[in-house]
Amino acid sequence: MTIYLDSAATAPMRKEAIDAYVEAANNAFGNTQSLHDAGSLAADYLASCKKLWGQFLNVRQDGIYFTGNASEANQLAIRSLLKGRPEHCRSIVSTQLEHASVLSVFHELEQEGYDITYVPVDEFGRIDLDAYEQLVNAQTALVVMQLVNSEMGAVQPVEQCAKIAQQFGVPLHSDIVQGFGKLPVDIGSWGVASAVCSAHKIGGPKGVGIAYLDPAIHWESVYEGTTHQGGFRAGTIDVPGIVSASIAAKHAVMEQPANYEHARKLQDYLIEHLPEGIIATGDIKSKSPFIHGLVLPHVEGQWMMLACNRAQIAISTGTACKIGYGEAMSAMLAMGTESDAAKKFVRVSFHKETTNDEIDHFIQLVGQSLSEFFPHS
Structure with a gap:
């Protein structure tokens, strides 16, 4: 699944x-x-x-x-x-x-x-x-x-x-x-x-x-x-x-306070367990806890998205309304990120049914790819 x-x-x-x-x-x-x-x-x-x-x-x-x-x-x-x-x-x-x-x-x-x-x-x-x-x-x-x-x-x-x-x-x-x-x-x-x-x-x-x-x-x-x-x-x-x-x-409006708190806890869990070298974009204190842009240290976002897909994990390289890096690249460059780093961008985003276990699977896969890329680190 x-x-x-x-x-x-x-x-x-x-x-x-x-x-x-x-x-x-x-x-x-x-x-x-x-x-x-x-x-x-x-x-x-x-x-x-x-x-x-x-x-x-x-x-x-x-x-x-x-x-x-x-x-x-x-x-x-x-x-x-x-x-x-x-x-x-x-x-x-x-x-x-x-x-x-x-x-x-x-x-x-x-x-x-x-x-x-x-x-x-x-x-x-x-x-x-x-x-x-x-x-x-x-x-x-x-x-x-x-x-x-x-x-x-x-x-x-x-x-x-x-x-x-x-x-x-x-x-x-x-x-x-x-x-x-x-x-x-x-x-x-x-x-x-x-x-x-x-x-x-x-x-x-x-x-x-x-x-x-x-x-x-x-x-x-x-x-x-x-x-x-x-x-x-x-x-x-x-x-x-x-x-x-x-x-x-x-229903979304009725559940909004509870879903926000759930997303905030998921955000804390994700940030706490991210492998070393991965940069979480945005200010944790003021951003939406539902959306997380991550800059990888080793591979392009498209590569990681395909690797996740093979493991039955759905993530993205940014908005689905523009093929490739389009919008994510525009946003990253506006924030002062170098273009090479912006190409290594992936996005994970949560809904009310997202669990810590699901985040663990994503983190494990990213960690595995890092260890393969940097075997001596």
Whole structure:
């Protein structure tokens, strides 16, 4: 049986979420845009889910939208907010630790004349708040600040960043995919203009992204003529998927304090037993205990990932949304890691069922590879 240490890529689906999907698929199969009873029933299910997500995030439910995934939600939210900003605001402030879906839209926006400024981060991946404060001004169109980095788990001060941006009337978008259901999240009190979650990171189905856009902030549709979801996203809404995602989120939020404590203990165990020479990235005191970036002293991350796979242990070399080292390399270089060392990066990530025994198997395999590589050490 596979030891699964890659929950940051996707988490196992919860039984409650699977059951909810089946029930909703049987009962709420109508199109929410249809005016007959089947359509009305599906629309009722959708309204209930929006209400739940409003409660989870402490925001207005009329600002909740559903997409095909969090990558799409990031891109739609960023572009929707930018279309609503004054024409003279052409500067975006962010970090190089963002998810691939955000970095790719930045690349497109640069071609369209936007200026992307990246806030420097320290060796633990935490932003320089003083530098950030200097970069945000009345010409800033948007701030994009991920809550939890998906490579090594660095947590950014999103609430402080949002409050600084608000002084200039600048909206802040936050990808909270690796934070929601794992850390305490309160988008409403933080003053975040938009945020994005992902169902499959918390035991829900793949193919459901959740976006929040503050209804008090002006935004415009990315695609002209879109009628679904107030113009935010085109296409028939996947009601069973959204119901399943909402039930998974309900359980994740209820279990969040206990799961955090479990992950913190696993983190302590991992760090205490790591073989000598392996560097754990990130600041243990402030990072998410669910995600661990490790730099190996001897082999490239891809080699170790394949060795683990042969032993039925699932780890990764970083985010699954970019082939190879992409995002992990970008994050490591931003933190001042040399490129050769960054290639030796692997990531392990936990979920609520992860055990010390599973971590032991991983540590033993890494230790064995080290002893083969350094036989006299």
